[in-house]
Amino acid sequence: MNESLLVFNWEQAGSAGPEIIGGKAANLSRLRRYGFPTPNGGVIGAGVYRLFVKANRLNVAVKDLSGLTTDRILDPEVTTGLAAIQRSFVDGDWPPELEAHLQVFLQGLGLMDKAVAVRSSATMEDSAFTSFAGMHQSVLNVSGWIRISRAIRECYASLWTPQAIAYRRKMGIEDRDVEMAVVVLEMVPAVVAGVAFSCDPRTGRYDRILINAAWGLGEAVVKGEVEPDEYLLSPGYESINIVEKKIGKKQRMYRPISSGGIESVDVEAERRESPALADEAVIDLSLLVLRVFESVGEGRDHQDIEWVYDGHKFHLVQTRPVTRIPRLTFSAIADQPVLWSNANNKDVFPGVMSTFQWPGIALFIERLFVESCRAMGLKFPEGLRWIRLYRGRPYFNLSAIQWAYYDGIGMLPTELNKVLGGHQPEIKVPSQRPRRGLNGLRRWGRLMKFVVGSIRNQKVASRSMEELWWAAEDWLCVDFQDLSDARLLDTILQIVGRVNVFGPIYQSVNNAAGSFIAILEGVLERRFPGRGATLANALMAGSGVISADLGYRLLELAKLAKEDPAAVAFFTAPSFRPETWREALLKREGTGRFLDRFEDFLREYGHRAVYESNIMNPRWIEDPSYLLRSIRDYILADLVTLPSPANKCRQAEEEVKNRIKHTPLRVFLPFILKQAVNAVRIREQGRSVITKALQPIRALAQEIGRRLVERGLLARQEDIYHCSWWEIKAIFSGSWDGRGLQALVQDRKARYEEYLCDDVPDVIIDENPVRSTVTVDRNASYLTGAGVASGQATGPVRRVWHPDQGTNLQPGEILVAPSTDPSWTPLFLKATGLVMEMGGTVSHGSIVAREYGIPAVVNVPGVMKLLRDGQTVTVDGDVGRVYLSGV
Structure with missing residues (x-):
């Protein structure tokens, strides 16, 4: 008998796993590990069940049930046989050695002489797919x-009831695959008990918490024998609010009997319709629920939690995933699968999101889509989920977005996909001509309203961006170490609030960029068949966007450094150490001009970073190594010539002007071009300003991390990014002492590293990942994508997966990348052409390639694997092709 695999205290259970201790025990052990209030107890593992079955020769009886089908389970002879099997379990004898071992175990936990709850924990119970809710026995x-x-x-016997067997048959689970472990918990004196859900499982709203509460033990609520108090809460970053409250008629309650067991009794008349919990206690419980969702549910799987309140504090006695949540979507596409896509997200949110930041980003994105629907005058389901995480990465609800823009303004899914980029399917729509008929007239009206609002917001945006920029500067002037814990959190909320005010304005301009480019391309296509996109790209080149200016400024710094012998000595040293830049340059004479200009650059662009949307990544003002390496690359490559797309733009202007000078388009087309260029410019500047607001949030996070390290709750300051907002709030409010936080962070860091190595799919249909598969004819002469910057360029391929690998890119090479964000901009100046796996007309890479006049083709699925370094290709941005020398 291997005693180490039979019984487990909570610490031992944490490393066991559900296949040994069952789902209920595994979840409880995680609650305990992460510092949640759970009763004293332990687990009798599934190994004990196996020994018991063997000792009582029950193997044969249960094995004979393998052929039992669902339609026969309720036959009288079957139920009689099952009852006999159950009696055999209840009347069975323990092997003496095993019995002694269990007694010693319970004695060691201090539970032998205390009132306990004995609860089933089957090996496939309480999982994300099979709950076995109410199927197995609990004895209180x-x-x-x-x-x-x-x-x-x-x-043990409850594993063999007709209900349990029927459930296994329904879920396709073999009897031999399920064994029974048991949890033994010290009884909590229950004043109030109930269940709580981190979502609303009735309506499908993920942005709600549902709590049921009744007097006494929770059995009355779980069994549905009482009308409990019901609370619906809205968890916001600023506060958690009760939005609905219904006090039930709690006529009966369960309570312990002194001789053992429980009984159902009448509730005193005066308490029946009185709230079982004060509102403040409900808010406290909801904070616990959010923490369980973020920890045990990993911010992904909503939780069904059983709790007990002893009059002073809450105790959690069970948590399991909510296995069935209604789907909330537009009624017109309710019969279609949900399409989730990371299109555009690879640009905006590359990499794995941090636990600290994700809830704020999710709320921000949800708000943007809600405001877009309102701007279109479109009704939408409240609480619809617009964005989610999969393996740590954000995915948009493409189905909802495609329908919203289709029904709102008559934009076809094909057209929207072109703007977003990516390789994704389309929802089925009623008509390919959505702006015809009565509904079409409504869509035209909403489109006009949408366009007018976008133009108006372009004017508002400039003022809003300036206000947000200087607000961020003011926050950065505050010494955060002087603030109290509460003031630190309040300051984060102030910043988030300001960003949320700017968000809808930014989204309106963002929508305008895609819409006006689509209109521009459409108008040109009718006049110049087959060349609309090419001409639109050429006309928009060199329009002056802030992301492109960043590259120009770096190139100017490289030119300045080349004129400075001392700076050249620093940048061309064989053992280049960018982290020593300030000391090294200050020690050298003659570097004052370069140093001053570089520090000016940092004051203007230092808020940006490699993969800047994730505040885990240091800002350039903190660590400018990446910039210095880029400058060094320019110097070593003798790259001092600024790219100029002026000729392309001038030629396109002349060609278009000559064709339309005697038509109404001579007035309309320049207007549309101006709006498109202005919207793109504001879009890129707006992203910079939002990134500026992230700078003080990162500084505040660092200060919170410092304090938690000082208090012994974290090992490293940077671990703060693996803590959720609700955990920090609980610690700073005093409702949690932080015990278990380090264990939680340790688990999250391991999962983060695992996710970083993932090759994630571009699309998820319902819950099924769909990976882009590309079959290339070895005799094919080109790959097809979308041309987003006009012209042709030929050169050797250089695949770059991360901007830090940019030193490998040599001038004259074709940059091939999965996607790009602003931190890739310095690389564009070395590239003669650009190819990306992802991307749309308003993706960052597309905008900057047009600005620099670099031919670019995006949305080429699998190109990172199809091409090889050094292979010569020709990028044709006019027709959206990459011509090959051989694949």
Whole structure:
């Protein structure tokens, strides 16, 4: 008998796993590990069940059930046979050695003479797919070995009830794959008990918390024998608010009996319709629920939690995933699968999101889509989920977005996909001509309103961006170490609030950029068949966007450094160490001009970073190594010539002007071009300003991390990014002492590293990942994508997966990348052409390539694997092709 695999205290259970201790025990052990209030207890593993079955020769009886089908389970002879099997379990005998071992275990936990709850924990119970809710036995308020022993055997017997077997058949689970472990918990004196959900499982709203509460033990609520108090809460970053409250008629309650067991009794008349919990306690419980969702649910799987309140504090006695949540979507596409896509997200949110930041980003994105629907005058389901995480990465609800823009303004899914980029399917729509008929007239009206609002917001945006920029500067002037814990959190909320005010304005301009480019391309296509996109790209080149200016400024710094012998000595040293830049340059004479200009650059662009949307990544003002390496690359490559797309733009202007000078388009087309260029310029500047606001949030996060390290709750300051907002709030409010936080962070860091190595799919249909597969004819002469910057360029391929690998890119090479964000801009100046796996007309890479006049083709699926370094290709941005020398 291997005693180490039979029984487990909570610490041991944490490393066991559900296949050994069952789902209920595994979840409880995680609650305990992460510092949640759970009763004293332990686990009798599934190994004990196996030994018991073998000792009582029950193997044959249960094996004979393998052929039992669902339609026969309720036959009288079958139910009689199952009842006999259950009695055999309850009346079975423990092997003496095993019995002694269990007694010693319970004695060691201090549970032998205390009132305990004995709860089933089957090996496939309480998982994300199979809950077995209410199927297996729990026995409350027993004490002493004789009663505890019988309760354990009753749990074993409950594995073989008609209900449990029928459920297994329904879920396709073999009897031999399920075994029974048992949890033994010290009874909590229950004043109030109930269940809580981190979502609303009735409506499908993920942005709600549902709590049910009743007097006494939770059995009345779980069994549905009482009308409980019901609370619906809205968890916001600023506060958690009760939005609905219904006080139930709690006429009955369960309570322990002094001799053992429980009984149902009448509730005193004056308490029946009185709230079982004060509102403040409900808010406290909801904070616990959010923490369980973020930790045990990993911010992904919503949780069904059983809790007990002893009059002073809450105790959690069970948590499991909510396995069935109604789907909330537009009624017109309710019969279609949900398409989730990371299109555009690879640009905006590359990499794995941090636990600290994700809830704020999700709320921000949800708000943007809600405001877009309102701007279109489109009705939408409240609480619709617009964005989610999969393996740590954000995915848009493409189905909802495609329908919203289709029904709102008549934009076809094909057209929207072109703007977003990516390789994704389309929802089915009623018509390919959505702006015809009565509904079409409504869509035209909404489109006009949408366009006018976008133009108006372009004017508002400049003022809003300036206000947000200087607000961020003011926050950066505050010494955050002087602030109290509460003031630190309040300051983050102030910043988030300001960003949220700017968000809808920014989204309106963002929408305008895609819409006006689409209109521009459409108008040109009708006049110049087959060349609309090419001409639009050429006309928009060199329009002056802030992301492109960043590259120009770096190139100017490289030119200045080349004129400075001391700076050249620093940048061309064989052992280049960018982290020593300030000391090294200050020690050298003659570097004052370069140093001053570089520090000016940092004051203007230092808020940006490699993959800047994730505040885990240091800002350039903190660590400018990446910039210095880029300058060094320019110097070593003798790259001092600024790219100029002026000729392309001038030629396109002349060609278009000559064709339309005697038509109404001579007035309309320049207007549309101006709006498109201005919207793109504001879009890129707006992103910079939002990134500026992230700078003080990162500084505040660092200060919170410093304090938690100082208090012994974190090992490293940077670990703060693996803490959720609700955990920090609980610690700073005093409702949690932070015990278990380090264990939680340790688990999250391991998961973060695992996710970083993932090759994630571009699309998820419902819950099924769909990976882009590309079959290339070895005799094919080109790959097809979308041309987003006009012209042709030929050169050797250089695949770059991360901007830090940019030193490998040599001038004259074709940059091939999965996607790009502003930190890739310095690389563009070395590239003669650009190819990306992802991207749309308003993706960052597309905008900067047009600005620099670099031919670019995006949305080429699998190109990172199809091409090889050094292979010569020709990028044709006019027709959206990459011509090959051989694949």
